[in-house]
Amino acid sequence: MIKSVKRLGAAVLSAVMMLTAVATPLGDNLPAVRESTSLTASAASWPSDYRNWSQAASDNSMMRSYGCWVVAQAKLLQEIGATPSGFNPDSYLNWEKSNGYINSNFNQVNGVNAPCKYAQQQGKSLSYLGAISSNITSKIWDNINNGYYSIIYVKTSAGSSHYVMIGNALSKSNNAIWVYNSNTAQSSAKPTSLSSKNYTLKELYTYKSGSTPSTDNVKLLGISSKKSNTVSDTNAFVVTDVYKPSNYKLTKAGIRIRREDGTYDNGWSEFHNTASTWTGYDYMYISYDMNSEVKITLRHGTKYYYKFYAVIEGKEYWSPEQSFTTTGSHSYGSWYTKTSATCTSGGTEERKCSCGATESRSTSALGHNYGSTYFEADHPHKYAHLCQRCGYKEFTGGNLAIYEKCDICYNENLPSKPCLNISSNGFKESDNVSFTWDPTDKTTHYNLTVEVLSGDEYKTVCRQTYVNSGFQATFGKGQYRAVLDSYNSNMFHQYTSDWRDWVHNSSDYVYFDIECAHEFLEEVVSPTYDNEGYTLHKCTKCGYSYKDNYTPALKLTELTGVKVKTQGSTSLTLAWDKNANAKGYIIEQYKGGKWTQIAKTSSNTAVTYTVNGLAADTTYTFRIKAYVISGESEIYSDYVRIAGKTRIANVASFKGSAVSASAVKLD
Known part of the structure; x- marks a missing residue:
């Protein structure tokens, strides 16, 4: 609000945006x-x-x-x-x-x-x-x-x-x-x-x-000697006196305000172009209500800084920075983590007042939380432990004597690669499979593993440990592979008893097949209208099957005895012999240049059908076929075609109109 001393009345100012943040300059050179x-x-x-x-x-x-x-x-x-x-x-x-x-x-x-x-x-x-x-x-x-x-x-x-x-x-x-x-x-x-x-x-x-001159006859004080500021819990009313020559034009005024913990760039502003040039006054005051004019609700118990602004004779003037503190005190809630503490650095906790103000405090570093001691995989395998939170590694002293997964340790004690042989391939289920190999150096014993193909992967069916010579076994039908591992148990891993962690070498896989000794059951499958008949041979052991002795699929025979049973002037009655295998019959008539179905029966005992609505003295062509239901399909016989002619229409009445010795005239 702007108000003069010389006359009463206030000008309502229209809000206008002002640039409140400018990026850091580039420096000396463009x-x-x-x-x-x-x-x-x-x-x-x-x-x-x-x-x-x-x-x-x-x-x-x-x-x-x-x-x-x-x-x-x-x-x-x-x-x-x-x-x-x-x-x-x-x-x-x-x-x-x-x-x-x-x-x-x-x-x-x-x-x-x-x-x-x-x-x-x-x-x-x-x-x-x-x-x-x-x-x-x-x-x-x-x-x-x-x-x-x-x-x-x-x-x-x-x-x-x-x-x-x-x-x-x-x-x-x-x-x-x-x-x-x-x-x-x-x-x-x-x-x-x-x-x-x-x-x-x-x-x-x-x-x-047009910045403010160092010496000027314009004064924008930031405070008022004639009107007091008022401050409450969530609002403030602030005033500044303005002194200027009476002929100077004041065309714009405003205020910028910030919280104590903020800057003017992230604070609030309200600027107005005045409705009047405000000439003729050497004193006036500018005031702003934070709630109703600047449109902000203040936090209670919080300090704010503000500066007034005016444009007089085209120049900008800013008042000295002033401050006020709202009344009331904060009511903080529970502490919550703002920044989590780490093993080596402290964190911060924060609590918030209902007005939005926050208070923070520091928390101590957590310190490392070491897990179990382990040895490093890299030679020479130092003992260490890790912090379970941050992953920091600390060496505890000493080295592992030997680690079988270390290339250096491993290669020094690795047995030679064995060569696995089998007696032959193409075995039946009852045949023995013989596995043999030649001795290798740095080897204390051998392990033999046999796997069978199940779906897309191999699964172990036999594992023989601590074998030092050949091995025999029988297997069920399937595709197999075998591998021989040579072990040096002198280099046993001290942290596990699992034999797979010993220093070892493996042969190439050897593949072999075991065929089923089939035992077949026979089943004769009769032919249907859809499919051929055959004899099914199925193995009771492995499920393998095959078919032979095929017989043709059944065929529905065409109708016999097809005839025109009776003739009328407007109808024809068709008849045929019963087909014992049929479900029913389909009757079609040739008309309009194509065959059209005119009847379909659902019983094979209905062996006549009368076609009505025909023209007198006219020849008609029909065809008839039998059908049977097989599964979800209809099976048909061949068509039998027949033609029939309707009679001449009867004369309704007549009388004799003339009689002679040799003729009678009828009308």
């Missing part, structure tokens, strides 16, 4: 712009409208090729009114050279600050706020809305680098971002919309003009 399109047009005079300046108008050849940044800065200086009469990019280039901002290789040196220094020498204030490389489009709009100035570093579709200045007024009036172009082959380049340029936005440089 990116080199050696990829810009080389503009070799001859020098021309600079256009009278600075917005149309193009580097091609320069008298300097390096400027025409690489001077887009210089032109963009010159437009910025012209825009803020920090230029003398006759100023143009060439004169600004000469100033930059003489003041060390451009070196002999035409590279910028502390180039981002060059226009700020030039403006200062012209009695104007210009500050460089920094550069960002993300969310550039939204930040450009922030700058436009808050009266900051933007120069952007872009890449063209051809890959060239380029700098252009944003035209704030044009952007606002067109509701789209407009740029003052700087590098064309012509000496004049009119402003254009950013969307019309196929640019990739790489970096945004932000400047502001």
Whole structure:
């Protein structure tokens, strides 16, 4: 709220966004712009409208090729009114050279600050706020809305680098971002919309003009001698006095507030353009209610810092930082882990108040939790133990004498590879399989393993341990493989009694098949209408089976005795002999150029069928077949075709109309 002393009444301010965070500046040097399109047009005079300046108008050849940044800065200086009469990019280039901002290789040196220094020498204030490389489009709009100035570093579709200045007024009036172009082959380049340029936005440089002078007749105190601040548990009302010459215009006001543990960048802001220019007053005050105007609910028992803001005669003024502490005290809940402690580092616990405030405390390091002692697989196998939490390893002293899984230990004591033989292949179930091998060195005993193929994998069916000569056994039907392991039990692993952990070597697998001694049962399967008959031979031991003695499938015979039993003038009665194997009969009539089914019976005893609705004195063709149900299918006999003719229609009545000796006339 803004209020004058000279007259009562307050102006309601409309909210407007302000840039609250600026990225860290790049440093002294700008990116080199050696990829810009080389503009070799001859020098021309600079256009009278600075917005149309193009580097091609320069008298300097390096400027025409690489001077887009210089032109963009010159437009910025012209825009803020920090230029003398006759100023143009060439004169600004000469100033930059003489003041060390451009070196002999035409590279910028502390180039981002060059226009700020030039403006200062012209009695104007210009500050460089920094550069960002993300969310550039939204930040450009922030700058436009808050009266900051933007120069952007872009890449063209051809890959060239380029700098252009944003035209704030044009952007606002067109509701789209407009740029003052700087590098064309012509000496004049009119402003254009950013969307019309196929640019990739790489970096945004932000400047502001008009900071608070060191001495001024404007005072924004941050406190008020005429109206008091009020603070409660969740709200605060703060006031500042403003003193200024009565003819000075105040056009914008606002406040920024932060918690004690935060910054203004992550705090809150409220800024307004005033509905009045507020001239004619040499004193007024600005006040803000945190709840109703800044739209925040404060935490109880918390300290806050704030600064007032005003724009007077186009210049920004900030009050000294002030603070207040809300009333009430925090009511914290239970502690919970914020950062977990580790074996070597402490953690933090936190508890939270209902207002959102937090309190934290440190927790101690946990220390290592070592597991059982083990030895390392790497030679010479040191004893160690591991922390079960973090995996830290600590050596406990001493080495394992020998470890059979160590290549060095293992190879020194590895028996020679054995060669396993079997007596023959193609065995029956009742035959013995004989396994033999020649002795190998460094071997104390042998283990023989026989496996059978089950599905896609082999499963062990026989394991003979501590055998030193041959071995015989019988096996059931199947596909087998056998392997012989030669062991050196002198190198027995001291931490397990499992024989597989001894130092050993293995033969190649030997494969053999055992065939079944079949015992067959015979079953005669009768033929059906669907399938042939056959004799099935099935082994009672292994399930193997085969078929022979096939007999043909049954066939339904065609009908006999098919005839036209009776003839009427509009009907024909068909008849046939009973087919004892049939389920029923299908009668079809040839009409309209195709056969059409007209009847299907479900009994083989119905051996006549009368076709009605026929025309008199007309010949009709029919065909009949028998059918039987076999499983889920119908089996049919061959068709038997028959033709029949209806009689002439009877005369309803007649009488004699004339009689002679040789004739009678009937009507």
